[in-house]
Amino acid sequence: MLKIDDYAYSNRLKHVHPVEKVGFVMTFLMFTIITKNVVIAMITFSVMSLSIVFAAKIPFSQYLKLLLLPSIFLFTSIAAILVSIAPVYQVNVDTIWFFTIKSWQIYISVANINQAYQLLVTIIGSVSCLYFLILTTPLHQLIWVLRRLKLPVLFIELVGLTYRFIFVLLNKMHEIHLAQSSRLGYQNHRLWISSIAHLIVSLFLKSIQSAKELQIAIDSRGGDMKLYEVELSLSYNRFRCAGILVSIIGLFILTLNT
Secondary structure, three states: OHHHHHHHHHOOOOOOOHHHHHHHHHHHHHHHHHHOOHHHHHHHHHHHHHHHHHHOOOOHHHHHHHHHOOHHHHHHHHHHHHOEEEEHHHOOOOEEEEEEEOOEEEEEEHHHHHHHHHHHHHHHHHHHHHHHHHHHOOHHHHHHHHHHOOOOHHHHHHHHHHHHHHHHHHHHHHHHHHHHHHOOOOOOHHHHHHHHHHHHHHHHHHHHHHHHHHHHHHHHOOOOOOOOOOOOOOOOOHHHHHHHHHHHHHHHHHHHHO
16 A cells, blocks of 8 residues: 555656546446456556556556455456356256266356456456556545545545545554564464454554544534545646547447447
């Protein structure tokens, strides 16, 4: 999270208007999710990855690490789709692998592989879109866009506070872990389990304390919940806006032809 926040404020696209970046991302994301077209998903992943690495100048190694983060959830979902279990008499599909246990059959079919491949490509394309947005757009710019979309103030404040508390808890976790390590709290397996349990409890208590302190600060201001008033001095670029429009037309044409 610290690296992501650092890149959001230091990348080469930080001065691009957030509406242009959101429009660029949402164009490819919507086409990828709605059409579920493998070709469009691959184009989305390629465009977003090239933009992140070459336009925003995010190190490729860091971007690759970020792509590996959701891999556990992705592969568990893929495995659940690939493998099917059904009574033997109900299996009427082309199976490429099967295993029979009494009256039940565990199998992998061609349809399962196609569905898993489509899901894999769609998720990768969608994740690359979200990474482009969070790696190139600081939080205050995203909040500015949310306000312009006329979303409820409560929702916007919760987004800002949640993002802030992530870093508060990370800092607290680092302090607690450092204190435990200095007392040899992770010397063996038994101490490791005990230290982790104490760390979780301490984080929970400190998060409640931080929330109470924030509430006191809000009450001292008369209960004003508008904590994130943001103004931008950035301007639109007509060439980038034209590029987004061309992308929409191109993806629409590609959808009709595939």
